[in-house]
Amino acid sequence: MDATASNPQSRYPTVLALVFALFALSRAFQQIPENELPQWRRNKAKLLPQLSGGDGALPCEASGMCSIGRVRPFQGDTFPLQGLRDCLHARSFRREVILFAESRLTVAFQVYHNLLSLGYAHIVLLAPGREQCARAAQLWPDVSGCAWYSQAFGPKCVGRGLLERHALLPRAVRLGYNVLMLDSYAQNARPDGPAAYLMAEVIDRLERWSESDDALTRRELPSCCWEQMTMSDALLSTVIGRPVAYGCWDKEHNETYRLAWEGAHKRLFGYKDDGRGLGVWDYMADRPARWPASLAARAPGFDPALTSPVWMQAIQVPNTQGVWPPELGGQLYPAKRGPRAQAWIDLLKSDGPPLWPDPEDPHQAGAAANVTETFAFLPDWFSAAWGRDGVSGYWHPSLLGPNQSSPLALAHFCTTPGGSHNKFTVRVATGAMKWELWNKLRPNGGVYFASSAHAPVPDVLSYGPGVEEREWSSYEEWDNATKALARLAMEMGRAAALPAPRCNVSWLGGGRNNKLPLDLEALHRYWAIPTVRTGPAAGGVGGFDALRCMLGGYLMLGCLASRWYYAGGLLAPEYDHFLTYAVGQRGEPVATADAVLLRSRSGSGSTSGSGSGSAWDVEDLARALMAAHGGPGAGLLHPRLLERGGGAAAATAAAANASRPRLLLLPEVPLLTDKPGPRAVLYGEHEVEDFNKMSCPWIQNKPFS
Structure with missing residues (x-):
């Protein structure tokens, strides 16, 4: 010009x-x-x-x-x-x-x-x-x-x-x-x-x-x-x-x-x-x-x-x-x-x-x-509107063929879904961020939104392969499954690896999203960040088969960042890095929960608790999983929690042992009642402390947009 x-x-x-x-x-x-x-x-x-x-x-x-x-x-x-x-x-x-x-x-x-x-x-x-x-x-x-x-x-x-x-x-x-x-x-x-x-x-x-x-x-x-x-x-x-x-x-x-x-x-x-x-x-x-x-x-x-x-x-x-x-x-x-x-x-x-x-x-x-x-003012090829250009898919190299490139020279986004922190998420989601450079600054591995001084590499709860990439019949079905994972992770002191559905599920646009430019349904376009999964363990190996859409209320910083009363969450590209770095390179232990246990209370042999029918109260299922897999996660061992918990906290710390897997996989969506667990109650009591920056209305079933 x-x-x-x-x-x-x-x-x-x-x-x-x-x-x-x-x-x-x-x-x-x-x-x-x-x-x-x-x-x-x-x-x-x-x-x-x-x-x-x-x-x-x-x-x-x-x-x-x-x-x-x-x-x-x-x-x-x-x-x-x-x-x-x-x-x-x-x-x-x-x-x-x-x-x-x-x-x-x-x-x-x-x-x-x-x-x-x-x-x-x-x-x-x-x-x-x-x-x-x-x-x-x-x-x-x-x-x-x-x-x-x-x-x-x-x-x-x-x-x-x-x-x-x-x-x-x-x-x-x-x-x-x-x-x-x-x-x-x-x-x-x-x-x-x-x-x-x-x-x-x-x-x-x-x-x-x-x-x-x-x-x-x-x-x-x-x-x-x-x-x-x-x-x-x-x-x-x-x-x-x-x-x-x-x-x-x-x-x-x-x-x-x-x-x-x-x-x-x-x-x-x-x-x-x-x-x-x-x-x-x-x-x-x-x-x-x-x-x-x-x-x-x-x-x-x-x-x-x-x-x-x-x-x-x-x-x-x-x-x-x-x-x-x-x-x-x-x-x-x-x-x-x-x-x-x-x-x-x-x-x-x-x-x-x-x-x-x-x-x-x-x-x-x-x-x-x-x-x-x-x-x-900068022309459109320099300054991009999120709802049109941000979700177009043109910044994902693995979606482009030989001798193809983006029509957009510079991504200057004035707004991104979930807040300004996701300007950084966009870089991660499109593969434009070099994890090696972040590791230079955080040699302890604390490179995630959910990282903290207490637990730089968090204990993680995730759905196993095959769950995230299924054909979710509706946004509501996917959202309920995602909240079930987040609620359970909260009670176990683990960061939830928040799933991202395929961008070509019917309610996101179906086959329209098997080519560029992506054409997401208008209802979800402004609360979606496309990403391409990078490894088989994460359900993808690149290209449109591995294209996922991070979606909805969990994109807010308060759903991701750890606090003393909440272990946080991992976005899909963060989880991919976790699998490569923590599991692949550091050899952190991985375990898979019993599918029978997740389906109903009867699979645990327990008759305690107040669950209705075969559904679990989230506190009871968290307790059963911790008993089977090395005790509470690092989020329940935060010094502030232990200090305020007295004898009960000491017992919690004692229950944690070296056999606790860094990553626990759920092969199915757990069946939960609506009764909140004690960690969810604690979250509601203390969220106001940092509401302006750390709110997560989504996890509390409140409007988020």
């Missing part, structure tokens, strides 16, 4: 491609007839080029961007100008550099490996500090580009790591580099142009607001804002040509205020106040772009003639024109800069290149309007 600035004298042609969690993106696209566009839109539309798909191949050999072996190592602080210059000089290739900020080495290693596997080494990991960079290089020397950023920040409502990347990005761009950071890309941007201003405004605005907290509070306005919303507001400012705080200063809970606020901004953009807020169609122009042939031609079942809407607009440095309209919130900034805000501007000036015209000086309004650059 390429574009040029409107100023023919400019030496800085630019395109800035960014994706934000923007309020407008969740709404349906809406076309506006040309004659209904406000005048500013009709003028700017002439500046926007028609995009067409390129024929360049994705592999770095075709693009000429292979940089492995062509960049130098760097480790250091990038806040000082010399450190920043040294970093960019060492790590860039053809003035291009990829920056990503990550405090967790478990995630950073995977991203770094993914980029290296594409042939890209012009990478800089922005870590929290020197210690993390040193540890990264020690554990995996291929991380040859690692930096930290020591600038002091004022805003307390935004994480430091987020502020660091928003500070580093505009500084690198102003020094003449094309920078990709997460989902933001700046190419050929002027150091004094609107693209650089837009990026730098995030820190500037948040610092100025944090230093005027009392004044804003008296005006009943917030002095801090989500950094992505701040960037969205900065974008709107560059589109309309004056500073606005549309998203940050909206009050959605106050209907009267909200309607007046949104109406004022609609009128600012030249539209009638029709009772709705700004949509992407109100400030962006839709330019169709052909899907890149190098992507579309190798994707089975994909329409090579497909086009994607690219929403784009000309931007300029905004200017107040000396006026702060009260209906737009009044004065956006304090009259005088505080020390931190002044230090930020001084830092940008000290980097060398000229700054943009002052947005608060009406005498510089003409200079600000004379230079425009181009902004665009």
